[in-house]
Amino acid sequence: MGSVRVHHLNCASFRPAIAPPMVAHVLLVERDGGLLLVDTGYGSGELADPGRLGKPYLLAVRPALDPGETALAQVKALGFAPEDVTDIAVTHLDSDHAGGLVDFPHARVHIHQPELDAARHPRFMEKQRYLPAQWAHGPQWVQHSEPGDDWFGFPSVTAIGDDVVMIPLLGHTRGHAGIAVRDAADHWLLHAGDAVFDGDQLATPPSCARSLTVMQTLMAVSNKLRRENTERLRELVATHSDEVTVFCAHDKAQYGALATR
């Protein structure tokens, strides 16, 4: 059975200096056993201490840091308690995806094992992207590594159940993964995280603003893997859009279209 209801949340707004405005697209999924968050945006830690994000980062991406945008505030506004969130699945642990972990300390946090390894043992170039304070409270990590059933041609790593699976999409980070959620109508939503920054990169023919291409190239740990996965996702969209809706974390227009459906 698919998930009962899926809410689209924006858990961080950005006005980058060199790119169009962006969001941090998060899913709140009502499942039989409890609530699931897919990614978390920023949380109370960044609101209390924006400086921990670092001055260069604050100047480059200019996050709004609006208290009403945290996952915690939006979960409460929907009438739920923080403890109702039993599970969180993260696409990766960059600071704009992992900030909300601290606000749901009871939740199990599902993660692709290579991503937790990268965050715990960052290489020189990775040190600035991860913020260990975001998981200093000691989340209940649930690490996933064994390939599961094939999912539309992608080797999946089963995350939580047959309605939520983790799809490795390496490149942006060492353990980056998409999270696919099956809804009540048996349609899949694939949160592709930062595999792409602009939904039009998955159109045929693809397109992307030059500034976003530069940002993605600079931020990737492997541009070869990132480009290969972009092409696989583009093919998925071209051939299976009736069964799967693919979206990325930061595309504001894509978020607007899905949130108001």
Ligand SMILES: [Zn+2]
């Ligand atoms: Zn991001």
